[in-house]
Amino acid sequence: MAETSRTFYSTLIPNFSKPISSIRRTTGVSPATVLKRNSVSCSSISTSTSKDSNIITTNKKIPWGCDVDSLENASLLQSWLTESGLPEQRMGIQRVDVGERGLVALKNIRKGEKLLFVPPSLVISADSEWSCPEAGQVLKRNSVPDWPLLATYLISEASYMKSSRWSNYISALPRQPYSLLYWTRSELDTYLVASQIRERAIERINNVTGTYEDLRLRIFSKYPDLFPEEVFNMETFKWSFGILFSRLVRLPSLDGRNALVPWADMLNHSCDVETFLDYDKSTKGIVFTTDRSYQPGEQVFISYGRKSNGELLLSYGFVPREGTNPSDSVELLLSLDKSDECYGEKTEALRRHGLSAFQRFPVQITGWPLELMAYAYLAVSPPSMSGQFEEMAAAASNKTTSKKDMRYPEIEEQALQYILDSCESSISKYTKFLQGSGSLDLDVTSPKQINRKLFLKQLAIDLCTSERRILFRSQYILRRKLRDMKSGELRGLKILNGFLKFFN
């Protein structure tokens, strides 16, 4: 199975590929259609220009969905799926140790077995029928891409409550999915100050906000009967995008279609398994093939993809235990020195290859990518090497196939020292956060807030500990390399001195 088939899709939301224009008002929408909907107040949205602008500050409850651990709604979902054609399963939804609710083996499951068989009729995709077909037609006429289309679809169906065919599915979805979308700006600043995931979360929140604003301006405001603001607002979009980020799956064997797969999306992630959801052409259903055996009562897992702990926190709201994720990585921020006399020239070369004077690169416990090394060469290279700036920038951008293993022995030591300095400055930020995290200001008058704070703090501590561990490893390797280089140089110098003495 292809790698991509296994991943819960979590890239940033695509922007509209072309401007949505020439929208005409449709007629013939029955007001009763709108009245059937349940209203959602948008009074909780903050549009202030404060530090928290673009971020919803109050988490008003969504009137659909359930508590993240509700088994009652999950069993209603199970009954409805069975009535709707889901074949008998070898797993059941239960309360679990990892991920609150999950799928548990009911029988012995062998390694290599195909499980699930969710038929395409029970899958939500961009082609699903709308309870309000006119709303779907408007979005399609305006070429709204899959992600915003599905986010709108989910809200639309949720608002139809029992009249939607997906009502049992939506009732079993978490009312507040775990995701960094639900962290306020000040929570991100406080708890993720050391981690580059903070930037990724801010980018994502801005992306979701921007996507909603785009839809509102270009479509919703022109069709208020189809998209009333009590239903289609920032709060409901935050919910639907939170659901998509944590549950949408990409199915390569169905032309890479993005889909919500009820029942299959009750499976939790484990870093120890390498099995992913996909459409199986022979059985005509969504399946996954087990890569280990399970005893009755054991929780069954899939993989959400080879993601770092930071990426798992960003989309799914959890951090695996330290040292258990072989795909873990930390993003290291590198930058050009503004006082470098070639700063302008280097920045230009980077810009031509889609990079900037500040760039993040992933570092793994096993090492760092060639792109990072190329960026470091560029950052430290002297004016005499300006003829090579272009190839260094190209290699840093990963867009070149040639010169992948480029080496510049004359500046290698400076380049490694530059990476070491960046690593150490990042380590000191993590250490400062981790040392200070014991003395955070907890509000003891509000137990709910304490729980939230403690919960977020624990996630941040887990993330920062795992990210710092990777940096410590890089620091060790870099120091050793530099020491070896220096002792090599010293040995070279001694040999040279010996020669000189001999000839003298």
Ligand SMILES: C[S@@+](CC[C@H](N)C(=O)[O-])C[C@H]1O[C@@H](n2cnc3c(N)ncnc32)[C@H](O)[C@@H]1O
């Ligand atoms: C696709 S859903 C899985 C079903 C989910 N547990 C439920 O009850 O709806 C993904 C969510 O499950 C939880 N989850 C999945 N794997 C997890 C893990 N290894 N540790 C903790 N939580 C996990 C996270 O809340 C994540 O956002």
